[in-house]
Amino acid sequence: MKRFRWTTPLLIIGCGVVSGGVGARAAAADLPDVPRIDSVVMADAQPHETDAAVIWYDDFDDEAQQRRYPERSGETTAEVRFGDQGRALQMDYPEGERGTGGRKLFFGDTPTHRAQAVRPQETFTDVYWRIYVRHQRGWTGGGPAKLSRATSLVPPGWRQAMIAHVWSSGEALTLDPASGVRGARVVTTRYNDFDNLRWLGNKPASQFQLHSREESGRWVCVEARAKLNTPGQRDGLNQLWIDGRLEAERRDLDWRGTFADRGINAVFLEAYWNNGSPVDQSRWIDNFVVSTQPIGPAFCPRNPVLIKTPDRGSNGPRSWEAEIAADSAGASVVWTSDPLRGTDRVRVGTDTGRFIGSLAGEDQLDAARTYFVRARQQSETGQRSAWSPWHQPFQTLTGPETRSPK
Template sequence: MATAILSTVHVHAQGASNAKWFAPTIQEVEIVSDWKQGDAGIIWADDFSAPGALAPRYHDVGSSAGSFGPADAVGLGNSRGLRQHYDSGQVSAGWAWRFFGDHPSVGGPQYREVWARFYHRFDTGFVGVPPKMARMGTFATGDWTLGFMAHYWWATQGSSRGRAIADVASNIATTGNQPVQRGYNNFERWLPVALSTFKADTAPNSERWICYEMRVKLNDANMLNGEYDYWADGQKIISITGRNIVAAYTARGINALQLDTYWNAGSPREQSRFYDNVVIATHRIGPARSPRTPLIRRTPFRPIGSEQLMEWHLQVAPSAARDSIVWVARTMAGGTESVRVDAASGTFTGNRTMLDANTLYVVRASAVLRDQDSSGWSEWHGEFLTSDDVSSIVVEQARSALRAYPSPASERVTIEGFDDGAIEVVDCVGRIVLTERNESTRHRIDVDVSRLASGLYFVRNGAQATRFVVSR
């Protein structure tokens, strides 16, 4: 006999701020690594560093005549990322499906609980809120019949406009054990919508890279114990428990993730949005790793009328203890857009010479205009995780011709664009795991990585560097 569990919904509020409109927003914090070495919980990952189109890394892609695809210098740190471009009025602007686990076309293990994480940013000056961002669910058959789908979407109407929502649909009747409707995007029932207070179109969330994450745990057969959680910028913004997601359906688990840019009403103007660093795992993922002296970049200042940004300020604090500020930047001129968290650019508290290892931090900023009007402090935002080793390797891909692909890779990696001299493959803690020398004039080699553990690796050649992922 099934035991009923009360359904609960927790929607978490975002911290309030009295800052004025011109308080700076942190666009991004430098990252140096992402996937953990040897982490068996990583199902799949992509940082878009591989050259070429999304296929075959993604199983179903809608490129919308070039509107949607990888591009140089649009990802985190000006790396290669995923760009989606809307023309004015455009509705269908591209998508990418990654299948995994027991998807009918993959034939792998069944997963009943899965996390998916990705970074997303709206371009500077973006207007409006496209309702779609990502979805994760179950494909039951080869004809695209679904078991369920959890949507990470944005509300678009009324006072809720721009707020993140969890909108989950099931294609299994409340006491059923098989899909009811046939074909894609057809469902038998929709679960109650969960509306968060996290908004995409308000400071400090617009125009910056935000780490989003979603978790779905399927209910046991005929039990009200399904769960789903959504995070934004390190904060859990929606938490749902006690749900009947798939009733008694157990034939397949969670096996698909989609990045989705459909805009039902059409974009009001020509503009772009971006994705980077996608990870699917069997455990909480969290933000990518940053060096212990990271470079922090603010969003561009957009004046109203004749206002001029004269100076700005920055503070860093542990995410778990935001009153305990650990670094204060020296006053920066208005034309300065980035600062490194080190002793040369600011002051650490205590005996620190850099941020603590393996610690979550947040930042806040303030600014002063030409008439000495002060913005006050922004909300704490931009959560990042420091690396666990002092010898963090900084990769500035935009300045390097060096390439390593495919990424993710399982057996072999092609490295090209290097100069004469040794080519070193280095793990996340700075250990050299492979050394190669170019014996041809083509400046291109194939490297066997079949013995390397799953994780992130760096390729060094003189002053050049790039990265690739091993994933199995």
């Protein structure tokens, strides 16, 4: 009898463990993917178009604008674009190849392509540049080595006094500034004269994993800054922001010694993958801005439209939700959506959710503010995903505006 009483519970417990394991695996399989906000619908007029600080703005929609680049490769496409209209620059990576697609912008006191230089009578010593980058969903292999760079070109030829590289570091991004100057003399003899460059430090890399599978399939805002040192001092600066957060910086840089004959005069967008892509895949670039002042993310109406990434799960989402916060950590949530069904987009307003916190009782976001978004979704069987990180920042326009149509 004692053996019977001991054995039966053990068998029951054993069955419960097996049953629980199957149930847990089934629940995990049903758990929907953590979504992202792919992009936002920008205001029709972006302040970059008229801002005197802006050296260059290209949304890749106008073919005539593409012809203003003295050197370019790759085509624009309307199949993938930031927001709900327009075009983007496509970079293609066939398996084993190093990538195609790019643009070279020359400005200021560039000695190269003077006839097509933008604002050729000026010298720039502090430059910001911003792009939106989207990697094909399921992106594989980490990052192509090259994304962008700002440089100071010096005659004769393509000698470089300095380079501010924005390069990959595994799935992350990093800054890799370099100087081609010793004292008052430019010692480089050609473009990418690595033997004569002085490297100023490529660590730390970003915490944000731009080239990861988790962040693929949606648009990410990447902004960099290069500020030349005062001649003879070590006060140069190189910074990198991703999705509105400062992710890497190099301070106290000696970019140019006492050399002061040229400023920063070119920014390049690049596709080059040193080792070649492991599979056929693509990435896209949109909304390219170069400025002498901080740029930040895209501008939206005060009732913006958010566009969610498509669901990747097999069961399909039953509904999804979004929240907006006035800070990057989500400490000041100001709007929360109702459950959303049958659509991947939502116009922020009182008919689709509630304004809360500092905006309780309002029907619009504040003007001239930067906001961050997060999202989650629910499967047909009621399983909710985790909330996404706070991401996809956007700026609201300054002053009163006409409300966007619903």
